[in-house]
Amino acid sequence: MGEKFQGSTMLDEEYSADPHAYHARLREERAATEVVLPRGTKAWLITRYEDARAALADPRFAKHHEHLQRVMEVSTTNPDDNGALEQSLVRHMLNMDPPDHTRLRKLVTKAFTARRVEQLRPRVQEITDGLLDAAQGAAGPVDLVDVLAFPLPITVICEMLGVPMEERDDFRAWSNTLVSDSDPAEIETAGKAMGAYLFGLVEHKRANPGDDFFSALVHASEDGDQLDQGELIAMAFLLLVAGHETTVNLIANGVYHLLRHPDQLARLRADRSLLPGAVEEFLRYESPVNYATFRYSTEDVEVGDVVIPKDSLVLVSLLSGNRDGSKFPDADRFDITRQTSGHLAFGHGIHFCLGAPLARLEGEIAVGALLDRFDLEPAEDLEGLAWRPGTLIRGLVSLPVNLSPRG
Numbered sequence: 404m405g406e407k408f409q410g411s412t413m414l415d416e417e418y419s420a421d422p423h424a425y426h427a428r429l430r431e432e433r434a435a436t437e438v439v440l441p442r443g444t445k446a447w448l449i450t451r452y453e454d455a456r457a458a459l460a461d462p463r464f465a466k467h468h469e470h471l472q473r474v475m476e477v478s479t480t481n482p483d484d485n486g487a488l489e490q491s492l493v494r495h496m497l498n499m500d501p502p503d504h505t506r507l508r509k510l511v512t513k514a515f516t517a518r519r520v521e522q523l524r525p526r527v528q529e530i531t532d533g534l535l536d537a538a539q540g541a542a543g544p545v546d547l548v549d550v551l552a553f554p555l556p557i558t559v560i561c562e563m564l565g566v567p568m569e570e571r572d573d574f575r576a577w578s579n580t581l582v583s584d585s586d587p588a589e590i591e592t593a594g595k596a597m598g599a600y601l602f603g604l605v606e607h608k609r610a611n612p613g614d615d616f617f618s619a620l621v622h623a624s625e626d627g628d629q630l631d632q633g634e635l636i637a638m639a640f641l642l643l644v645a646g647h648e649t650t651v652n653l654i655a656n657g658v659y660h661l662l663r664h665p666d667q668l669a670r671l672r673a674d675r676s677l678l679p680g681a682v683e684e685f686l687r688y689e690s691p692v693n694y695a696t697f698r699y700s701t702e703d704v705e706v707g708d709v710v711i712p713k714d715s716l717v718l719v720s721l722l723s724g725n726r727d728g729s730k731f732p733d734a735d736r737f738d739i740t741r742q743t744s745g746h747l748a749f750g751h752g753i754h755f756c757l758g759a760p761l762a763r764l765e766g767e768i769a770v771g772a773l774l775d776r777f778d779l780e781p782a783e784d785l786e787g788l789a790w791r792p793g794t795l796i797r798g799l800v801s802l803p804v805n806l807s808p809r810g
């Protein structure tokens with residue numbers, strides 16, 4: 404890998420193409436490593452399982468949102484509001500510490516419990532069946548990202564929030580830019596467009612309330628002072644982006660590894676009770692979110708043999724922790740029947756993924772339905788498939804397959 408930046412490790416395209424090799428070496432060498440992200444931001448990367456888990460639960464690694472806002476330079480102004488409305492997409496709970504985090508999370512927790520999410524099962528199945536009907540009609544190979552892994556989660560979260568999806572393609576483009584390592588000008592443009600769109604949506608829900616979850620949130624904010632306008636926009640932003648930039652990769656990464664490991668695919672076909680465990684192994688083995696979002700050290704913090712100085716940006720790699728052999732024996736082996744409990748794919752601590760039950764449900768239904776209906780063959784050399792550029796998200800650009808309906 405080479406020390407490319409004044410003694411620091413550069414997380415560049417080479418890294419994004421195969422982060423596992425980098426992580427294996429970093430885990431071996433030291434507990435935390437100073438890295439440089441593609442846009443030049445310096446951060447400390449924690450790669451070992453136990454350190455990662457401890458860091459995610461450590462209040463000395465805080466979110467410190469004002470600081471984050473300066474670093475990320477993502478703020479939006481609604482162009483139709485004479486500049487009076489200064490909104491920021493980053494004022495959401497994932498960027499907050501207690502007590503703000505506690506207050507914001509409490510408002511949405513109920514909608515995402517395992518029980519509430521289970522009620523969505525028939526609708527998630529129906530959406531999946533419709534997508535697979537359309538895919539079956541296509542001539543030649545299909546891209547599983549395009550026909551299933553991307554549209555399923557975004558349709559589900561938009562329906563849940565009551566968001567009309569005419570602007571789905573724009574939305575996908577803005578969202579992709581915002582989670583990428585694009586240059587700040589592009590990120591700002593995408594942020595502004597997204598902010599204006601969500602502002603319009605809040606206004607629409609205010610004027611035309613439905614019985615959806617988002618209308619309920621808008622009205623909760625009118626009755627009390629629980630969510631101000633900016634927080635509401637930020638909440639919609641978080642749920643929509645978190646709801647679809649991640650599960651797409653759970654589904655596509657999972658199918659990709661089943662195709663690469665035909666013995667595992669055969670076992671899963673033979674015994675469908677293995678599916679929930681298989682989804683956990685997809686999450687562990689090729690975690691859709693490489694590292695948790697930025698934290699800041701509020702004091703000098705010792706991590707193993709390294710001291711991370713106060714006021715550093717800190718990244719905790721979930722992808723790396725989940726491949727740490729000291730926690731998961733023979734961690735680089737893909738095994739759908741292995742013990743995966745404690746994996747970090749959904750994070751850990753107070754920011755543990757709110758959408759985990761929904762992501763699991765979507766993953767199980769998508770992969771289950773795919774295997775029920777089709778025999779799958781890769782349409783291109785699997786080793787040659789491209790991974791998304793950028794360091795935050797771990798996912799395939801596309802997954803071309805040939806689908807043969809099962810008799």
Ligand code: HEM
Nearest residue numbers: 496497645646649650653695696749750754756757758762
């Ligand atoms: C937080 C991963 C799906 C909503 C997180 C975090 C991770 C994560 C790692 C913590 C980040 C941190 O601590 O910095 C994933 C993965 C998913 C997934 C791997 C799919 C496989 C979803 C879905 C939703 C969602 C479907 C639903 C809307 C959220 C929210 C938070 C969050 C709201 C912030 C929670 C908080 O700050 O308290 N997710 N997520 N996620 N996720 Fe997910």
